[in-house]
Amino acid sequence: MHDGRGHRTLPTVEDTEALGRELAAQLHAGDLVVLDGPLGAGKTALTRGIAAGLGVQGRVSSPTFIIARQHRAGAEPGAVGLVHVDAYRLGGDLDELDALDLDTELDDAVVVVEWGLGVVEHLADRHLRVLLRREPESDTRTAEWEWVG
Numbered sequence: 108m109h110d111g112r113g114h115r116t117l118p119t120v121e122d123t124e125a126l127g128r129e130l131a132a133q134l135h136a137g138d139l140v141v142l143d144g145p146l147g148a149g150k151t152a153l154t155r156g157i158a159a160g161l162g163v164q165g166r167v168s169s170p171t172f173i174i175a176r177q178h179r180a181g182a183e184p185g186a187v188g189l190v191h192v193d194a195y196r197l198g199g200d201l202d203e204l205d206a207l208d209l210d211t212e213l214d215d216a217v218v219v220v221e222w223g224l225g226v227v228e229h230l231a232d233r234h235l236r237v238l239l240r241r242e243p244e245s246d247t248r249t250a251e252w253e254w255v256g
């Protein structure tokens with residue numbers, strides 16, 4: 108369905124999660140996904156869809172104190188894990204980012220980083236960049252995605 112880039116209008120949170128499931132179909136261990144968009148744009152909702160598509164364990168949430176959460180691979184053969192990072196609280200602190208050891212995590216998992224634009228791209232040769240936008244006073248979001256690098 109994708110040739111690696113696209114654009115979609117997302118009227119409901121279910122549509123955002125469904126896009127995440129579709130994007131997961133093109134993700135493999137070692138892939139980096141960078142999510143950008145304002146507060147409440149649906150970055151965590153999209154990550155929930157990616158997690159569902161990969162079939163990983165554990166519930167995706169938007170943790171207050173945890174910067175990165177690991178989700179182990181599901182039982183399917185060839186299943187990969189997911190590391191879900193919320194870089195908002197890092198505030199661009201590169202030492203803290205280094206401490207997460209994401210390049211090691213990338214050896215055998217998909218890494219999704221909310222608020223990762225301009226912060227984590229150096230961790231991989233290329234990344235899937237997803238920009239989410241929010242229509243004022245409406246549930247509708249739009250997503251634009253592209254492999255960069």
Ligand SMILES: Nc1ncnc2c1ncn2[C@@H]1O[C@H](COP(=O)(O)OP(=O)(O)OP(=O)(O)O)[C@@H](O)[C@H]1O
Nearest residue numbers: 117118119120123146147148149150151152246248
């Ligand atoms: N079309 C939509 N897509 C995604 N979320 C939607 C949509 N319509 C309504 N919502 C609601 O908007 C909120 C999106 O929250 P979510 O935590 O996914 O955003 P976020 O971008 O991760 O925010 P933050 O920057 O705080 O991490 C949820 O409450 C969700 O139910």
Ligand SMILES: [Mg+2]
Nearest residue numbers: 150151169221
């Ligand atoms: Mg979030």
